[in-house]
Amino acid sequence: MKRISRSLVLGALCAGLALAVTTFAHGASADDDPCAAPDVRNDIRPEPNGPPTKVHVGIRLIDMMEVNDVQQTLTADLGVVLRWTDPRLATLQGCEIKVDDIWSPGIDFANAGREFPTRPKEAGIGPGGEVTYVQRYYATLATHHNLREFPFDDQTFRISMRSLEWADSDVELVVDEQTTGRREVLNISDWQIGSIVGVVSREYGDVFDEFYSRYDLEINAERNLAYYIWKVLLPLCLIVAMSWAVFWLDPAHFGPQIGLSATSMLTLIAFTFATTNMVPELGYFTRLDVFTGGSTILVFLALVQSVFTARLVAEDKTPQAARVDRWSRVAYPIAFASLFLLS
Numbered sequence: 001m002k003r004i005s006r007s008l009v010l011g012a013l014c015a016g017l018a019l020a021v022t023t024f025a026h027g028a029s030a031d032d033d034p035c036a037a038p039d040v041r042n043d044i045r046p047e048p049n050g051p052p053t054k055v056h057v058g059i060r061l062i063d064m065m066e067v068n069d070v071q072q073t074l075t076a077d078l079g080v081v082l083r084w085t086d087p088r089l090a091t092l093q094g095c096e097i098k099v100d101d102i103w104s105p106g107i108d109f110a111n112a113g114r115e116f117p118t119r120p121k122e123a124g125i126g127p128g129g130e131v132t133y134v135q136r137y138y139a140t141l142a143t144h145h146n147l148r149e150f151p152f153d154d155q156t157f158r159i160s161m162r163s164l165e166w167a168d169s170d171v172e173l174v175v176d177e178q179t180t181g182r183r184e185v186l187n188i189s190d191w192q193i194g195s196i197v198g199v200v201s202r203e204y205g206d207v208f209d210e211f212y213s214r215y216d217l218e219i220n221a222e223r224n225l226a227y228y229i230w231k232v233l234l235p236l237c238l239i240v241a242m243s244w245a246v247f248w249l250d251p252a253h254f255g256p257q258i259g260l261s262a263t264s265m266l267t268l269i270a271f272t273f274a275t276t277n278m279v280p281e282l283g284y285f286t287r288l289d290v291f292t293g294g295s296t297i298l299v300f301l302a303l304v305q306s307v308f309t310a311r312l313v314a315e316d317k318t319p320q321a322a323r324v325d326r327w328s329r330v331a332y333p334i335a336f337a338s339l340f341l342l343s
Contacts, residue, residue, distance in 0.1 A: 035095035040119070044101045045170055046086040046129075050079050052172040056083040057161060058179025059217040062136070064188045067157070067221070069147065070280050073113065074157050074219075075140045081179040082133040089129040096122045099133060105171045110160035110214065115139035150286040151228040157219040162203065167210040169257065173200050180217065180338060190227060194220040205259045212331060232275060239268050240295045240336055245303040247328045251321035254310030261303035268299050287343055294339040298332060 045053050063077040086103060099121045109115055115137045143157045146229040163171045182200040196219050203214040243264035246257040272292055279286060285293070305328055312321035 019093060025156040025245065028125060030124045035092060035097065035208070037097065039091060040086075040102060042101065045103055045105075045166065046084075046088060046218065048170075052168065052170055053084055053105065053166075054172050054174050055107065055163075056174045057081070057200075057215040058176030058198065059159060059215075060179055061193075061217070061219065063183065063187070064186045064191075064193065064219075067143075067155075067188065067191055069145055069150070070092035070277065072143055072145050073140050074143045074158070074159070078137045078139055078159070079179075080135045080137060080161070081175065082131075082135075084131050086129045086131055086211040089125050089131065090127075091126055092125040095125045097125060099123050102131070104133070105163045106133075106165040107136075107161050107163050107173075107215075109139065109141060109142065110162050111141035111158075113139060113141035115141070123290075143174070144183055147286050147335065148283060148284060148319075150279060150288055151232070152287055153222055154220070154222045157221060159217040159219070160211050160214060161217075162214040166203060166212075167205075167208075167211040171213060173213040173215045175200055175215065182219075190224050192222045192224060194222065196220070232278075233291075235271065236268075236292065237336075239264060239271060240299055242267075242334055244329070246306050247325045247332070251267075251309045251313050251318055251325060254306065254313055257306040258310060261299075261306040264299050265296075265303055268296055272296065291339065291343040294343060295336070298336055298339070302328075302332065305313045 011116065012338065058081040060079040060081075061076060062079050064074070065077070066073075066075040068075075082105070084105065089097070089102060104122065104123070109217070112189050116139070118136045121133075121135070125131060141159060145155060147153060162173070173196040177198070178195070182196045183195065186193055196217065199216045199218055201216065202211045203213050204210075205212050244259050248262075249257050251257070255306055275288075275292070278288075305324065309321040309324050312318070312324070
């Protein structure tokens, strides 16, 4: 019995010693880790009783893949850089810390849409607790398109970011000029992308009756006209010109005249339906709508003129019908040129 009891006591002592050594080793490794998660509340901003925490924001347009006028969206590859200073993290200089383990301004896109981050959600800590968070997004965001001048329009697309948690009395956004900009070559063919600037403004949130600081990346773009000239405007002009051919036909042959006018009218209607999906259902007319509508009226008037001259021929007034045709050869092109210049 004594041997058994001694063995039990000795085993218990060894187990306790091993547990103590393990606990000490783990504690020592945690204390020695210079990048361990800080004991800082992430719901309290740096210096909460001081001035607003300045957050420098920069967005770099890495690529732009699509601008959808119908959906009023923009699809782009974006690099976002956020920088702020948290003195409580000064001892972590050179470390990479998970953003969820420290205080962050909670800045996100204000445009409705979908964004997919592609980098780990970690921030680098610099001298004096300077925090730098770099993230890359593949995003499809809502944009407002003023299409009154379509397709001769210029647009300013805005990608907006703001803090959804902190009012401007706590978080103040500042434009980071160094990181705001664009890559030289972009993968988009139907727009010419011009200057890109960052702008900070105040936005009122009526839900919480507070003002928020907002960052807008303003992308100035000009639509390429080559596609619309060759695919839309030129075919439309040819259809209208086709309807004028009736003015050079003998009024006595009113059958071919009316047939050609009706064909021109039906062709234009079909062409109009084919181009309606270029823009959304708007509450106003675009320049293309005005031009297409005016062209439709002119083609219809050419059909009316053919019926009118056919009536004159039926009443044995062929000279008068020929006179109307001669006047139409001049009047219709002038009217169409005026429509083109005014629309």
